[in-house]
Amino acid sequence: MMVLMNREATEEMIQAVIERLRSSGRDVKRHESRLRTCLEAAVQGDELNEKEFLSMDGVVDVIKQSSPFKLVACKAGQEKTIVDVDGVRIGGEEVIIMAGPCSVESKEQIDHLAKMVAANGAKLLRGGAFKPRTSPYSFQGLGEKGLRILRDAADAHGLKVISELMSIGQIEMLQEYAHIIQIGTRNMANYDLLKSLAKIKTPVLLKRGMGATISEWLLAAEYLLAGGNPNVILCERGIRTFDSAKDMILDLSAIPIVGRMSHLPIIADPSHGTGFRQYVTPMSRAAIAAGADGLLVEVHHQPEKALSDGPQALLLDQFTNMMSQCRKIAEAIGRFIAEPNEKE
């Protein structure tokens, strides 16, 4: 940490800063120039609070030397992390598609969708059994019954399962049924939940908070890594914007930015990120072109009857078409999406 003090700073002010820096137990170096006094100490990350120095007399700026991202950040020469989900590798050359309905509604629905999703080359089946609904009066999910339906259908079609978890008490149950545990946008900064998930090894898909900066999101991932769970997949799903015509704005620039800042894989959710099915296919193509390692997409065979988020779910033939277009985009950038499975 370097603390820069202006030329009007008195010796007393300078000594106050030196003393405070020394409270970290580190030596302080002092550089003098015509315009500044620069005080430097080899302080680690959050040992000392940057803002605190900014409030001291005579201080004009503070330079932090070390990133707050200890484990999520790319180290020199470090390879990109590939998260292995029971054989499905996320973060490698293959672009992984996760698809299914917003909510698990019935066995018939899931069986039908699982077959179709697998036939098109997707590798994971998505579906919510616990739903974080903005209104307490909205459909709240089928719970464990829904998870069992999801897992049975996935097993029958060679798919893995991703499903959302809402509280610490559900961890054990989710581990039993899901190959990836999803943390939704509303729980991204639920740090007690993250600490609990850090103690297991099941892969976690961490969605970005809709009002969260990229830094805050990476620090939420840091909670997982620091606590012992290295299997983290990031998911951009749209952030708040001032344009009320849109629910959200899918921040595709987060993909290359995270790609430079972190070794973790990152995927996109164009369904929640756009809110309307007519925009899902172009934004899916764009996400892959921007470098996403996968997609999380909603599909439904009867979206007008869906118990949640119907208007953003792709219809079956739209999904097939989207997969075909995305396959070409993946190839254009030297990656691939699994071919349709004729047997299904």
Added chain:
Amino acid sequence: MMVLMNREATEEMIQAVIERLRSSGRDVKRHESRLRTCLEAAVQGDELNEKEFLSMDGVVDVIKQSSPFKLVACKAGQEKTIVDVDGVRIGGEEVIIMAGPCSVESKEQIDHLAKMVAANGAKLLRGGAFKPRTSPYSFQGLGEKGLRILRDAADAHGLKVISELMSIGQIEMLQEYAHIIQIGTRNMANYDLLKSLAKIKTPVLLKRGMGATISEWLLAAEYLLAGGNPNVILCERGIRTFDSAKDMILDLSAIPIVGRMSHLPIIADPSHGTGFRQYVTPMSRAAIAAGADGLLVEVHHQPEKALSDGPQALLLDQFTNMMSQCRKIAEAIGRFIAEPNEKE
């Protein structure tokens, strides 16, 4: 709910909408005009999904007749709710000040601050024992020991205690020490936590999510009321903005807007809402002038040594001065703040 269909809608499209509306078990009325077909059913709140209709062929708009806010909304003739916190009434004529440090750091710190806070007319002592820190490496709070320090100091000076809760497992402990349980901005949409707090009667201060709309915030409060806890106080604490010079923008317009939409009391947190102590006093005055029922303010006797959020805490004499200015503002709008307590 009224579904408006355009003049190009075929009879088939219209029948599809009628059928879907009927699935709610209600009668459907049909109005024809030169420009529109208007279909109407007495559907309640979330029985049917507005967006679903928007995705049907021929539909141009949907009018919802009933608000999603059943319990938080003002009913005709309904009086404003006053939350009684062990004798301190929030939402009445008196503007209630809650003050103290960001984190509980030591017994000496809290004793010193409690005495000073009480002497200036504040009614509640604030202080965090569990801290939701963006980085896993930041100071995470003293836990139960901190709560005991806080309660002892509050009792000694005739104050009530407000402190933040982070997970379901802490509810029992918080109930023992705190008169108001605070839900922080990161947990506003942690619905499982809200459902648990709805089962107790301890007053809850619900901070607005930093990326939450006013509607989403009121629906989070609806979770508490619908579950059985009527003692909810709202707290505006700053929302995301594009101006990077500021951490947040304190949305004071939320105060009169919530005042019209809901009967619940609302207070402001000018410390987190501005991020710097130099703006706390003018924004405290402004919050009260806008109609806030109280303030949640950080104060510290040695902010340069604070383990969290030092730069936004008022110094002791700044706090005294702020209280004196706010007292005059409260009087200018026909309310009052308790007089300084000479005995302290």
Added chain:
Amino acid sequence: MMVLMNREATEEMIQAVIERLRSSGRDVKRHESRLRTCLEAAVQGDELNEKEFLSMDGVVDVIKQSSPFKLVACKAGQEKTIVDVDGVRIGGEEVIIMAGPCSVESKEQIDHLAKMVAANGAKLLRGGAFKPRTSPYSFQGLGEKGLRILRDAADAHGLKVISELMSIGQIEMLQEYAHIIQIGTRNMANYDLLKSLAKIKTPVLLKRGMGATISEWLLAAEYLLAGGNPNVILCERGIRTFDSAKDMILDLSAIPIVGRMSHLPIIADPSHGTGFRQYVTPMSRAAIAAGADGLLVEVHHQPEKALSDGPQALLLDQFTNMMSQCRKIAEAIGRFIAEPNEKE
């Protein structure tokens, strides 16, 4: 326009609304239902103000029947507009690349870049001669001298010219040198300027205001079309966001949204939209994958010496590489980018 009134509305309130609707000279139809009175008049666009009715007693909602977008909106069966820029067709199957430096700095710079830009398949040469700089002390551009340098270099290499205009007084000069007149983000809502440009036929590239909604942007284009200039190209260039790590967020979802709302061609500016060259190539690929009709890209042979916006300009070999990648993406979606020109 339909005005919906609640069941508590008195006959007097209803008559007040009817009278106001009649002031437009149109007949008013009245529909009654159990829950609402619905008043309807065939009012055009802005003849009456929606908000005005919302402020009248008893009114709960107003439905506008006609879009404010008369000329920019897609009519049924209408084909997409192709803007012909002296033989370069924007909005067709070909994805058009416009490239060059942020500012025209010298003849040597422009000659060098024009040759390279043409050799890689770009069709227009960009470069600012009048610069809208946030600070009055920043480099403000070479003026007419810069335009002449730009045009001479473009002519020598078979390119067309796009350059920014800042005030009404510059229109004649820009028409002489530029094939497309660019309106920057800060002037999107400078309506007097738009009205003047509506009187000429030179194609106008209208950048989105950094704080403008898509509706406001389309209405700014409506000023041009309504005034008589049909040759309008829209350009998404990044909007304000709360994440201070980024200057802007390039809103790629605007591409499919505008594609459904309007027949006008739309391109993207990934240079201003990201602010850093390392993100320009992935976001260029993504923009084309999302359906953009072209790109406006900054390139510089010595960005570290650029008088403006150096860090976002691609280096020469990065530009060649970007063009090659984008060519593959265009092909993946059934479009194309002109091949590199070996002769250059």
Added chain:
Amino acid sequence: MMVLMNREATEEMIQAVIERLRSSGRDVKRHESRLRTCLEAAVQGDELNEKEFLSMDGVVDVIKQSSPFKLVACKAGQEKTIVDVDGVRIGGEEVIIMAGPCSVESKEQIDHLAKMVAANGAKLLRGGAFKPRTSPYSFQGLGEKGLRILRDAADAHGLKVISELMSIGQIEMLQEYAHIIQIGTRNMANYDLLKSLAKIKTPVLLKRGMGATISEWLLAAEYLLAGGNPNVILCERGIRTFDSAKDMILDLSAIPIVGRMSHLPIIADPSHGTGFRQYVTPMSRAAIAAGADGLLVEVHHQPEKALSDGPQALLLDQFTNMMSQCRKIAEAIGRFIAEPNEKE
């Protein structure tokens, strides 16, 4: 300017930065520490581009020593500027109220409102003769005729006139009729217009762009001061936010922030800042409590017939009531608003 380079920077990288710094004609000092090489040159404001250095190899940060705000910034010991508007002093102890309709619609309307506005203690009459309407089909104002109506009514009641200007060609006309020329939110960054207004001495009220940061706004004011017009009044009028329930969010924290950064007076526009009259009074009180030097408020005797922005205009008795409440708030912070004028 200080350029900080990391410990991996090679001597070649360091020399490249030194050379570039020297291109400003200044000496470069070099500080070495265990963690950094720090290069320093006494570069002024925008002589060199900060971002350019950030793009050079080995550079980790750049510290700018001088503010870009040369004339708008507070100098040590500098007093706050008071803008004298033909005897009405803005920025002093008196809080100045400017009121009137959004648009000038008729002589009767303005005469009626001028009388009422003056009677309540306001000092300026507002009213638009040229209107920047988002849609080209909306009412565009009465032009010079409107200005004459406004001035005549103002003169008759001892008021000064404030009115909006939209293009360079209107400057002379505005100077003839208006005591303050208003620059609206859409023209804040219309730099050619600002440069022209900098050449006259008529006071300018510069509204904040709805998507502009505080820094960008102060730099727009810098264009006026740098060009020779010291009579600048800033006006906060609401900025973009993600909450679609509101048109805008009135950023009252801008008042104390600008108060610390600049010597210029600052007022608030609670009418555009809230969009609905029911929020105008509480936000007016709050603006004054936060330290605003004045208000710009819309009032109308028949808002339901207003040709623009009717729902945000106060009714006459609401205005009287607002003035009375604001007067008490001004007194509570040691300022004052002129008493109602019995003679009117």
